[in-house]
Amino acid sequence: MSIDVPSLVAQAREGRPRAVARLISLVEGASPQLREVMAALAPLTGRAYVVGLTGSPGVGKSTSTSALVTAYRKRGKRVGVLAVDPSSPFSGGALLGDRVRMQEHATDPEVFIRSMATRGHLGGLAWSAPQAIRVLDAAGCDVVLVETVGVGQSEVEIAAQADTTMVLLAPGMGDGIQAAKAGILEIGDVYVVNKADRDGADATARELNHMLGLGEARKPGDWRPPIVKTVAAKGEGVDEVVEALEKHYAWMSEHGELTARRLRRASAEIETIALTALRERFGSLHEDSRLAALAGRVTAGETDPYAAADELIATTL
Amino acid sequence: MSIDVPSLVAQAREGRPRAVARLISLVEGASPQLREVMAALAPLTGRAYVVGLTGSPGVGKSTSTSALVTAYRKRGKRVGVLAVDPSSPFSGGALLGDRVRMQEHATDPEVFIRSMATRGHLGGLAWSAPQAIRVLDAAGCDVVLVETVGVGQSEVEIAAQADTTMVLLAPGMGDGIQAAKAGILEIGDVYVVNKADRDGADATARELNHMLGLGEARKPGDWRPPIVKTVAAKGEGVDEVVEALEKHYAWMSEHGELTARRLRRASAEIETIALTALRERFGSLHEDSRLAALAGRVTAGETDPYAAADELIATTL
Known part of the structure; x- marks a missing residue:
């Protein structure tokens, strides 16, 4: 039809x-x-401000997203929410739990909420999220919040999709910072220590500040990621988060970074689509494909993978 | 030169x-x-038996690898070791620590040891490891042990590279099992609970057994991953590990699984090489490329990413 x-x-x-x-x-x-x-x-498209939210399970991503929606609605903005589930490539199981906290916005005609699974191969989040963001953008959303659990590659991938990446932490997850530091210290534009009414919030903020400070000296005009403390469940500190996001947006606009990020995003998106189309032509998924035949010759030692790749390209394209 | x-x-x-x-x-x-x-x-190539070893930091991967080398050397086998460092795509920093434990094999002419960093884009481990494995295979290694830290994608990638995947755990890392279960329960052919002289080893083995048992009922002839307890530092249980690996090899040979896995591996390798070659043609890395120009038209809303991808393919290939 x-x-x-x-x-x-x-x-x-x-x-x-x-x-x-x-x-x-x-x-x-x-x-x-x-x-x-x-x-x-x-x-x-091209109008919406895309904010990625990521963090380990339990830091309060869903609550924070909901609180941000409330804050942006107060400012008269139309808001889109994309809750991305980076399923295992094997199990297909869901990692994101209930979306109960978003229910309060469910009847607001100026809020669009969508859950999205991203299992699958080449790209996952990189593949389906940009298209959904485009729809929300075209629907007149001023802000699109893309929320995903920070596991494995997903935190890196969300940074590639967003204009601004917001990393959430919570007190008592100090080990989490250590474990995740390779990833999160590279991708955050804004850091939020949520559940700041709990013991250890100051320690977490201090540790984070220390770790962020360990990087090389910043040049004048460089962006220094702020650390904002919130109690998202009570709405505390959320205005400060919006302010930090607005500052980052202004800084990016001023320094050409917004355009640069969007160009990188579009390049990656075009390339992913093109490579996926080429993989389909290679017949990657078919057992009787040319690729399968070449693989047989490689395992038999009759040819090497480079020569096989040349042949694959020459005979397919 | x-x-x-x-x-x-x-x-x-x-x-x-x-x-x-x-x-x-x-x-x-x-x-x-x-x-x-x-x-x-x-x-x-095609002779070596490729065994992947993975597990969280602290489970004793390096010690276990060394103990396996000793065990295989006793059996007169030539052994290759590839210690893979799945660096962050950003930092380039090393995750694997010293290779001190391998020193005892350093002067054995029948043992080849190599560390390898896998930072970089399309594939990481998937890209460089297979080529090094090929060299070790051609050098007459009977067994190639590929050791990598089980973080993010690397545990999934190692499973794609090996004939047999061995997952290591240690007592007192119960949370680790939970956190990692989506990944490790899918990829292990053989499970090893190392440091089995510590409290909690039985509990870890039981928990693992329980979690592995939760999967759907196995068909007759299906492989049921064994759980072996070891104290690798003392060499205890290592013969049982070798036995488990040999059984898995025999099972794979009998059920056509060895050939199937090697064909999948060769397919993936050929495809990765071909796609990388195509990405180079797209000029992904050049700011003045056709891809960059198309990205500019997409961000300006003049075209959409699908049409841009079509144009990229049509004009590049």
């Missing part, structure tokens, strides 16, 4: 939730009309 | 350590003669 894409896009542009949901389903499911949808969305 | 590849390969085949080391450097560094090396190695 063919869908009337122009009409659907027009409705989404007016902010009709069902049209937005429908469009996300279309781009997520790689429907036959995906390309038509993407083409129709293109001229409507 | 051009290298006499046939002579180097002949020396490696005789088991000369310097030639082996030189060849690994050549394939690791993507030297201009990489293709010549790979072509020369191809007919000599």
Whole structure:
């Protein structure tokens, strides 16, 4: 059944939730009309400020996202929320729990909430999230919050998708900082120590500050990631988070970083789509493909993988 | 300076350590003669049994690897060791510590030991490890042990590289099992609870057994991953590990799984090489490339990423 894409896009542009949901389903499911949808969305995109939220399980990501939605709504902004579930490549199981905390926004016509699983190969989050962000952008969202659990690659991937990356921590997870430091100290533009009414919040903030300070000296004009303390469940400190995000946005705009990040994002997205198309041509998923035949020759020692790759490209493209 | 590849390969085949080391450097560094090396190695490969060892920091991977080397040497086997360091994509820092425990094998001419960093993009471990494995295989290693820290993607990637994947745990890391379960319960062919002389070893083995048992019922003839307890530092239980590995090898050979795994590995390797070559053609790394120009048109809303990907493929290939 063919869908009337122009009409659907027009409705989404007016902010009709069902049209937005429908469009996300279309781009997520790689429907036959995906390309038509993407083409129709293109001229409507580029306005939304995309904020990535990541952190270990238990730091209060969902509560923080909800509190940020409330704060942006007070400011009259239209808000999109994308809750990304970076499933295992094997199990397909969900890591994100209930979305109960978002319920209070469920009836607000200026808030669009969507959960998204990203299992699958080449890219996961990198593959499906940008398309959903595009839909929310075209639907007139001023801010799109992309929330994901900071496990494995996902924290790195979210940084590649967002204009600003916000890393959440909570007290008593000092070991967590150590374990995750290789990742999170590189990607955060804004750090939030949530549950700051608990013991150890100051220690966590101090430790984080210390670890961030260990990097090389910053040049004048460089962005120094702020650390904001919040009690998201009570809304405490959330205005300060919005302020920190606004400062980062202003800094990026001033220093050409916003454009640079968006160009990098678009490059990566185009490349991922192109490489996926080429993988399909290689027949990666078919047992009787040319690739499978070449693999047989490699395991038999009749050829080497480089020569096989040359042959694959020469005979497929 | 051009290298006499046939002579180097002949020396490696005789088991000369310097030639082996030189060849690994050549394939690791993507030297201009990489293709010549790979072509020369191809007919000599396919004999080695590749065992991947993974586990969280602190479980005793290095000690276990060393103990396995000792056990295989007693059986008269030539052994290769590849200690892979899955560096952060950002920091380039090392995660693997000293290789002191391997020192005792350093003067054994039938043991080849190599550390390898895998920072970089498309693939990391998937990209450089298989080539080094090929060198060790061609050098007449009966067994190649590939050791890597189980963080993020690396544990999944090692499973894709090895004939048999061995997952190490240690007592008192129950939380570790929970945290890692999505990954390790899917990839282990053999489980080892090391430091079994410590409190909690039985509990760890029981918990693991319970979690492995939670999967769907196995069909007759399916492989049931054994759990072996060891004190690697004292060599205790290591013979049982070798026995478990031999059983798994025999089971794989009998059920066609060895061939299937090697074909999958070769397919993935060929595809990675081909896609990397295509990425180079796309000029992914150049700011003035066609890809960068297309990204600019996407961020400006002049085109969408799918149309841009089509154009990239059409104009590049």
